[in-house]
Amino acid sequence: xxxxxxxxxxxxxxxxxxxxxxxxxxxxxxxxxxxxxDKEATFSNVKTYALPDTVLYVPKTEDLKEVPAATQAAxxxxxxxxxxxxxxxxxxxxxxxxxxxxxxxxxxxxxxxYWGYVWWGYWGWYPYWPVGWGASSNWYYPGYWxxxxxxxxxxxxxxVDGSAPAAEERVPLIWTAAVNGVLADASTNLAIATAGIDQxxxxxxxxxxxxxx
Amino acid sequence: xxLSILGAAMSSASGATAQIGVTPYVGTFNYTMAAPSxxxxxFSNNYSxxxxxxxxxxxxxxxxxxxxxxxxxxxxxxxxxxxxxxxxGTATGRSYRHLMAVPLLARARYWGGTxxxxxxxxxxxxxxxxxxxxxxxxxxxxxxxxxWHFGLAPEVGVLMASHSGVAWTLNARYNYPFAxxxxxxxxxxxxxxxxxxxxxxxxx
Numbered sequence: 535x536x537x538x539x540x541x542x543x544x545x546x547x548x549x550x551x552x553x554x555x556x557x558x559x560x561x562x563x564x565x566x567x568x569x570x571x572d573k574e575a576t577f578s579n580v581k582t583y584a585l586p587d588t589v590l591y592v593p594k595t596e597d598l599k600e601v602p603a604a605t606q607a608a609x610x611x612x613x614x615x616x617x618x619x620x621x622x623x624x625x626x627x628x629x630x631x632x633x634x635x636x637x638x639x640x641x642x643x644x645x646x647x648y649w650g651y652v653w654w655g656y657w658g659w660y661p662y663w664p665v666g667w668g669a670s671s672n673w674y675y676p677g678y679w680x681x682x683x684x685x686x687x688x689x690x691x692x693x694v695d696g697s698a699p700a701a702e703e704r705v706p707l708i709w710t711a712a713v714n715g716v717l718a719d720a721s722t723n724l725a726i727a728t729a730g731i732d733q734x735x736x737x738x739x740x741x742x743x744x745x746x747x
Numbered sequence: 748x749x750l751s752i753l754g755a756a757m758s759s760a761s762g763a764t765a766q767i768g769v770t771p772y773v774g775t776f777n778y779t780m781a782a783p784s785x786x787x788x789x790f791s792n793n794y795s796x797x798x799x800x801x802x803x804x805x806x807x808x809x810x811x812x813x814x815x816x817x818x819x820x821x822x823x824x825x826x827x828x829x830x831x832x833x834x835x836g837t838a839t840g841r842s843y844r845h846l847m848a849v850p851l852l853a854r855a856r857y858w859g860g861t862x863x864x865x866x867x868x869x870x871x872x873x874x875x876x877x878x879x880x881x882x883x884x885x886x887x888x889x890x891x892x893x894x895w896h897f898g899l900a901p902e903v904g905v906l907m908a909s910h911s912g913v914a915w916t917l918n919a920r921y922n923y924p925f926a927x928x929x930x931x932x933x934x935x936x937x938x939x940x941x942x943x944x945x946x947x948x949x950x951x
Contacts, residue, residue, distance in 0.1 A: 556843040563841045565840060566840030568837070568839075569837050569838075572835070573834075
C-alpha cells in the first residue's frame, strides 16, 4: 500500500528530472551569423569594391589593443574571396579610384562574469589534537561564492555605398554582417570567423543581384 | 519491460479484478508521448518522448465519471544551421526550440464494457487550462515567454483490468489550447498536439 502511494510521486520526480535542456558539446555551437540589408538598396549595379588593409579592434582601448596580424589577414582574404565570387572587382587604391562600395571589418570582444554560490558547507576533523587554547578538533567550511567567466567575440562587416554622400556624419551603410560566438583558442576563433563570413555571403544572395523572393 | 516492472510493483497476492464502474474511483498514471500539430509543428517539428499525466476519475453513474488531468509534456528540437528571417535580414546558427505544456483539465468520461469484466473502452473530453512556455536558444542568446490558455482535450482509449485493483490503459488525446498570448514572433499561438498515453490505473 505504501509502495503504491509513493510510486506515482517517484515516477513524476524521475520523469521531470529528465528535463531536456540544451545540449552543448563544443563552444562552436554558440556561433551565429546575422546579416541585415538596407531595404532601399540595390546591388545589381555594384561592380567594384574597396577593402582596407586593417581589421580594427573596437572600441579603442587604452592599451591600443589590436587584432593579431594573422587573424586580420585571414578575415580580409575571406572577405576578398567572397566579394570576388560575386563578380565584383577590387579597387586597390581607393584614394585615386572610387569604388561602388567600401567594405570594412572590425572585431570586438566582451568578457562576462557570473557568480555562483555553493550553498552547502561541510565538516571536517583534524586527525590530531590541535595545539592551542582548547581549540576544537572539528572545523567547518561554509558555503561559498565562486566566479566563472566566458568571453564572446564578434566580427562585424559593413558595406558602405560609395555613390551616396555621407550626411550629418552618418555613412550610408547598405549591408552589414555580424559573426558572434564564444571565444576559445585562436585557431578555433579564426575558423568560426571565416566560416561565419562565408555563411554571411551565402545567406545574402541579393548581393549578387539575385532578386530575393 | 518497464510496464511489467510497474505491474509487478503494484500487484499484491490478491486475485481480485479491477471493478470499473463499481468502485467509486480510478487513479491513473500515464506515460505520454506527443506529436506536434499546427503551430507546434511549425515551431518544433519533432516527436516528443517525454511527458506524463496524473489523472483521477470518480464515478457518478455506472458508465459516467468525472475527474481531472494534470500533465506535463516537452516538445523540443535542436538543429544546426537554423535560420530566422527578418524583414530586412537573416540570422543563422544552432538553435534549440522548446515547448513545455502543462495541462490542468477537468474531465468527463463515458465508459463502455460490463462492470466486473476486464475490457472497458472509454471516450471523454477535458476542459480547462494549459500553461505553455516557448523557449528559443540561439547562439549565445535565449528567449522565452509563457502564457495560460483555455483549452479542450477530447480523448478515446481502452482500459484492461488486471488483478488486485490494477489496470492498464491506452489512450489517444488531442490537446487543443486555444490561440492566445503574445509569443516570440509577436503573434498568438495555439500549440496543439496529439498525445498517446500508456498508463497504469488503480481502482478503489
